[in-house]
Amino acid sequence: MYDYDLLVLGSGPGGQKAAIAAAKLGRRVGIVDRRDMIGGVCINTGTVPSKTLREAVLYLTGLSQRDLYGSSYRVKEEITVSDLAARTQHVITRQTDVIRNQLARNRVAMITGTGRFADAHSIWVDGGSGRESKVTFDKIVIAAGTRPARPDSVDFDDRTIVDSDGVINLQAVPRSMVVVGAGVIGMEYASMFAALGTKVTVVERRERMLDFCDDEVVESLKYHLRDLSVAFRFGEEVAAVEKHQTAALCILKSGKKIAADTVMYSAGRQGQTDDLALEAAGLEADRRGRIKVDANYRTSVENIYAVGDVIGFPALASTSMEQGRLAAQHACGEPIREMHGLQPIGIYTIPEISFVGQTEAQLTESSTPFEVGIARYRELARGQIVGDSYGMLKLLVSPDDGRLLGVHVFGTAATEIVHIGQAVMGCGGTIDYLVDAVFNYPTLAEAYKVAALDASNKIRNIVRIDG
Ligand SMILES: Cc1cc2nc3c(=O)[nH]c(=O)nc-3n(C[C@H](O)[C@H](O)[C@H](O)COP(=O)(O)OP(=O)(O)OC[C@H]3O[C@@H](n4cnc5c(N)ncnc54)[C@H](O)[C@@H]3O)c2cc1C
Secondary structure, eight states: OOSEEEEEEOOSHHHHHHHHHHHHTTOOEEEEEOGGGTTHHHHHTSHHHHHHHHHHHHHHHOGGGHHHHOTTOOSOSSOOHHHHHHHHHHHHHHHHHHHHHHHHHTTOEEEESEEEEEETTEEEEEOSSSOEEEEEEEEEEEOOOEEEOOOTTSOOOSSSEEOTTGGGGOSSOOSEEEEEOOSHHHHHHHHHHHHTTOEEEEEESSSSSSTTSOHHHHHHHHHHHHHTTOEEEETOOEEEEEEOSSOEEEEETTSOEEEESEEEEOOOEEESOTTSOGGGGTOOOOTTSOOOOOTTSBOSSTTEEEOGGGGOTTOOHHHHHHHHHHHHHHHTTOOOOOOOSOOOEEEOSSSOEEEEEOOHHHHHHTTOOOEEEEEEGGGSHHHHHHTOSSOEEEEEEOTTTOBEEEEEEESTTHHHHHHHHHHHHHTTOBHHHHHHOOOOSSOSTTHHHHHHHHHHHHHHHHHHHHO
16 A cells, blocks of 8 residues: 555664665665765765864874884874865775665665655655655654754854864864863864864853763863863853954854854754655654654654654764664564663764763662772773873762773773673673673773772772771
C-alpha cells in the first residue's frame, strides 16, 4: 500500500542506524537527504570534520610531542588551511563512501532531496530541480538534526563572523579569534586554534565552563589553555561585533573591546524542523525546533518517530545512533531494551576529557559518600613514553562496597580508556576487579589499577582508624 514500510528523514547517525536496523528486519526502507549531506551534520560539518581537524592540528603542530622534543618542536612551520583541509576532506570522502556502501548493502533506497510532510503517511521530496515527488510510508523516523543557532543581532558573513559550520571553511588560520560561548563545541575549537598559534579569547556569559564535568579536570583544562595563551572572559556578554577593514571588534557589555581576525559564535543549536511542514502531519516543534518524543522515541503521532539532535539532549552522535536503532526496532514491532543509562561523555579539547557516571559535586550534593583514587599519567611508563606529563585518571568509589560511582579521565586517549571504567560500572564491578586484574604493560589503561589501589588503600586506612 505504501512505497516504504519505514522512511527515514535525514542520513546522520540516527537516521542511518534507524534505516539499517529496519532493513535488517526485512522492511522496505528509504532514506531522504540532500546530495551533499550524506552522513549528516556528523560527517559533513560536525563531529568528523572537527575531530579530523584536531588530529591534523596535533600532528602538524607537534604539540603532543613537545614534552619529549622541546617547546620549539614542529612538524611543519607554516601550517595553512589547505594542510588542514586536505586531511578533513580525505576523511569526509571516505566516510561518506562507507555510509553509502552500508546503505546500499542493506538495500536501503537513497532518495535525494529535501523532504516536507504532505500528511502523516507521505512527504514531498524536492530534488532540487523544482519538481517535487511524493513518497508514501507506513512509519517514518525524523532524524533531521540541528544547525547552529544564529542570534539575530549578529551579522554572520562566514568570513569574519562565523559559526561552527563556517569555522571549518576559513580562508586562512586567523592570528586572533574570539570564541563566544564556552560550551563543548566552543572549547574544542578554542583548543584547536590556540594549538595553531591563534591568540584566542573565550567569552562566556556564565561564571564557569563545562560545569557538568569534574571541577579538577576543568581547572586542568583551563591551566593548559592559558598556557597556550587563551584568555577567558567569564561572566561577560558580547553586546556587538563591528566589522572593520582589517579585523572585527568584539564589544562586551562591560565596555571592553577585543580585536580579532575572526569571531566564532558557538551559541547553541536549533532543530532543523522549520521546513518540514510538521503541521501537515499533526506535529509541532518547540521554540528551539525540537520534537517531543516518548521513551520509545515515538512522537504524539502514532506512526511518526524522531531521534537524534532534533529531540534535544544529549545531542551526541553516539546516543543518536542508538536512538535510531531503538526507534526502528519499536516501529517494526520488535521487543526493545532501553538504552543503557551509563553513557560516556567525550570532549575533544586539547587535552581531551572523558567521563562516565557521577561527579564529585553530584555525589556531594546527594550526600553519597565516596573515596577518590587517582593515577597520574606521569607516574605510568606509557605516560612517559607518549610524553603526557599532565594526564590523570580519577575513580570515585563507594567506600561501602567498592562500586565505581564515576570515572573521570583527562589527557591522551581519555575518550578511549574511559570505556574500561564504563564496562566495569555497567557490569556492576567493583575496584577489587581492577586491583586484581593484570593489565598490559606499558599502557595508559594501567592507570585503572593504580587508581583502584589508591582508592582501596584510602578506604582500608579509614576502616583501620574507624575500628
Ligand atoms: C562541531 C561539532 C562537533 C561535534 N562533536 C561530536 C563528538 O565529538 N561526539 C559526538 O558524539 N557528537 C558530536 N557532535 C554532535 C553530533 O554531530 C550530532 O549529535 C549528530 O550528528 C546528530 O545526528 P542526527 O542523526 O541527529 O543527524 P545530523 O547529523 O544532525 O544530520 C541531520 C541530517 O538531516 C538532514 N535533513 C534535515 N532536514 C531535512 C529535510 N527536510 N529533508 C531531508 N533531509 C533533511 C540534514 O541534511 C542532515 O544531513 C558534534 C556536533 C558539532 C556541530
